[in-house]
Amino acid sequence: xxxxxxxxxxxxxxxxxxxxxxxxxxxxxxxxxxxxxxxxxxxxxxxxxxxxxxxxxxxxxxxxxxxxxxxxxxxxxxxxxxxxxxxxxxxxxxxxxxxxxxxxxxxxxxxxxxxxxxxxxxxxxxxxxxxxxxxxxxxxxxxxxxxxxxxxxxxxxxxxxxxxxxxxxxxxxxxxxxxxxxxxxxxxxxxxxxxxxxxxxxxxxxxxxxxxxxxxxxxxxxxxxxxxxxxxxxxxxxxxxxxxxxxxxxxxxxxxxxxxxxxxxxxxxxxxxxxxxxxxxx
Numbered sequence: 001x002x003x004x005x006x007x008x009x010x011x012x013x014x015x016x017x018x019x020x021x022x023x024x025x026x027x028x029x030x031x032x033x034x035x036x037x038x039x040x041x042x043x044x045x046x047x048x049x050x051x052x053x054x055x056x057x058x059x060x061x062x063x064x065x066x067x068x069x070x071x072x073x074x075x076x077x078x079x080x081x082x083x084x085x086x087x088x089x090x091x092x093x094x095x096x097x098x099x100x101x102x103x104x105x106x107x108x109x110x111x112x113x114x115x116x117x118x119x120x121x122x123x124x125x126x127x128x129x130x131x132x133x134x135x136x137x138x139x140x141x142x143x144x145x146x147x148x149x150x151x152x153x154x155x156x157x158x159x160x161x162x163x164x165x166x167x168x169x170x171x172x173x174x175x176x177x178x179x180x181x182x183x184x185x186x187x188x189x190x191x192x193x194x195x196x197x198x199x200x201x202x203x204x205x206x207x208x209x210x211x212x213x214x215x216x217x218x219x220x221x222x223x224x225x226x227x228x229x230x231x232x233x234x235x236x237x238x239x240x241x242x243x244x245x246x247x248x249x250x251x252x253x254x255x256x257x258x259x260x261x262x263x264x265x266x267x268x269x270x271x272x273x274x275x276x277x278x279x280x281x282x
Contacts, residue, residue: 008062108249152188174234213269
């Protein structure tokens with residue numbers, strides 16, 4: 001039985017990786033790392049745990065993913081998103097390591113980005129992911145997975161884009177969504193399956209794993225509103241032209257053809273996935 005470290009196991013994708021392991025990695029002994037089990041910013045503790053447990057694979061999902069949180073505390077964002085990644089990449093120098101990154105490494109001027117497209121992060125969060133990607137990809141044994149908006153049921157109930165929207169509607173709030181900001185949303189259970197398959201193939205490198213459908217925030221909201229009519233969902237269209245906050249990528253949709261060519265199943269778009277899973281909690 002090989003030991004597999006999954007960091008960020010209390011988050012959305014990390015928790016789905018843990019849940020999917022018995023099906024897609026039955027020979028793995030999963031070590032689900034949450035902050036209360038191992039504080040990743042404590043380098044001495046991480047080194048000691050790594051020596052003791054000798055994992056043969058590391059899947060690194062832990063991060064500060066909130067852009068406002070990163071902007072408010074840039075030192076902490078760099079420590080967790082970059083320095084922790086560098087430590088794990090060092091410890092895992094001789095074994096496979098998977099690092100979860102984001103479509104927001106792109107400035108969004110073009111859309112449908114493949115792995116050859118140059119990055120140009122607009123936010124501090126995205127910049128930390130670019131810095132961490134460079135560290136990870138310096139080792140030919142290691143892999144970067146860029147993904148988009150992930151949906152599903154997280155342990156804390158607030159990590160998926162669907163959970164955040166549902167909470168707003170449950171509270172009676174109307175959600176304003178951009179009609180001109182595009183992503184490639186995907187169910188976290190699909191992302192988890194893809195990662196396990198790519199890990200089994202042992203073909204390290206850079207991959208995009210996202211939904212096959214390019215959707216605006218507004219279109220995503222319409223799909224969710226149709227799924228939960230009982231919430232009497234309030235939804236209003238808005239435009240990036242009216243937005244006055246930090247820069248946002250207008251179209252960070254991803255081309256996942258490289259990963260798709262290796263996977264045993266098709267990466268579905270969000271519309272298709274919701275239609276084929278009508279009774280699944282989402």
